[in-house]
Amino acid sequence: MIPAPVQLDHLAPQLPQMEAGEFEAIADYAKTTFGLHLPLAKKEMVFARLIKRLRRRGLQDFSTYLAFIKHKDNAEERSEFLSALTTNVTQFFRESHHFDFFRDHLLAGIISKARAGHRLRFWSAGCSAGQEPYSLAMLILDSCPDAALLDIKILASDIDPRILDIARRGQYPADQRAAIPEALHRFLHPAASDQMFTIDAEPRKLISFAELNLIEDWPMRQGFDAIFCRNVAIYFDAPTQSRLWHRFAQQTKEGGHLFIGHSERLSGPAVAQMRSVGITVYVKTPTP
Ligand SMILES: C[S@@+](CC[C@H](N)C(=O)[O-])C[C@H]1O[C@@H](n2cnc3c(N)ncnc32)[C@H](O)[C@@H]1O
Incomplete structure (x- = not known):
């Protein structure tokens, strides 16, 4: 049985x-x-x-x-x-129209201001593993090879200390090269493992990485010429988003730009302070 x-x-x-x-x-x-x-x-x-x-x-x-x-x-x-x-998903030149806008409409002005001795500041807020600030740094250096000698700096912040360690290391899997325009491949070098590449020292010199929770106080006192905060606010509720956009608007210089993610929209007081000039790109208008 x-x-x-x-x-x-x-x-x-x-x-x-x-x-x-x-x-x-x-x-x-x-x-x-x-x-x-x-x-x-x-x-x-x-x-x-x-x-x-x-x-x-x-x-x-x-x-x-x-x-x-x-x-x-x-x-x-x-x-x-x-x-x-949440997710740390990101990539080099993600939402590439933002980098096209930056290169075609802002870069020449930025370089001439920097050469005239002005201080230029950019912020990648919620930078994840660093592809966003490195994309920006390579783009600036491509048109301004001596950028590291001028007063140009990119703040790259995230709340997650582990993802910031990856960003600081600046080493990425080889399959991510394809997202970077060929003309910028001179800023990429082979890493110890041939499955990886590493970012050149020049783009790194432009960037300071820092841990920062966007919903807490920010230590920065000076304004930014451009802020990239893309695909971060989607995790926040509507009042938190409105507050964040307002704080970004206050932290942007007059004539400076704010770039947000494709599924995000400005709301709250920032709407009156920022004018849309492209797909999810805004410029800070002068205060009346
Ligand atoms: C999807 S990634 C976006 C990366 C990049 N901006 C992009 O668009 O490719 C979202 C990032 O926001 C960060 N983040 C989430 N909440 C945050 C907060 N309260 N303050 C700062 N960063 C935060 C996460 O750690 C993550 O790295």
């Missing part, structure tokens, strides 16, 4: 549930700490991504996990939490 199959279901580890109150507490924390907007419709996504973090840490439930990331000593898991709920 064939023995009846043994029922092991009762021995299978139970997945912790995410109670409604736990989801609310997590969403509240994500909003106040990182500006992230997690509506109830995202509960399944939040569950699926955070359950992996719970397992990795060997924690029993989401309340314990939330207490864990709130603890001052657990900054590393706070970064993991943020990474699990």
Whole structure:
């Protein structure tokens, strides 16, 4: 006689549930700490991504996990939490029309101002692994080979310290070369592994990397000639976005430009301060 199959279901580890109150507490924390907007419709996504973090840490439930990331000593898991709920996806010359606009409409003016001794400042806000600021630096150097000797600087900031380490290293998988225009390949060098390339020292000299949470205070006091903040505000709720656009408008010099992501739109007080001059490109108009 064939023995009846043994029922092991009762021995299978139970997945912790995410109670409604736990989801609310997590969403509240994500909003106040990182500006992230997690509506109830995202509960399944939040569950699926955070359950992996719970397992990795060997924690029993989401309340314990939330207490864990709130603890001052657990900054590393706070970064993991943020990474699990956002994406660092980026690429060289992403939304290339922005770089075309910069090259065709702004670069000549920028170079002549810099040569006349002016201070030129650019900001890649939410720079991820660095492709955005390096694209900008290579573009500037292509037309102004002595840029590093002039007063031209790019601030590249992100909230995620681990992604900033990658950005500072400036080494990328070989398949990312294709997104960089051929004329700029002189700024790329083979890395130790032939699966990777590395960014030349000249573009690096133009960039300062810094950890910065966009929803907290900003230490910068001076204005920027152009700010790139693309595909970051999509994670924020509408009031947080409006506040961010307003702060960017205040941080942009008169006549300076703001570049935002393809699915983002200016809202709030910034609308009266910034005039659209291209696809998701805005110029700061003089204050009346
Ligand atoms: C999708 S990437 C965009 C990268 C690049 N700007 C682009 O368009 O390719 C979004 C980046 O925003 C960063 N980020 C998310 N919330 C942030 C916050 N509150 N402050 C600063 N950066 C944040 C993430 O760490 C991530 O690197």
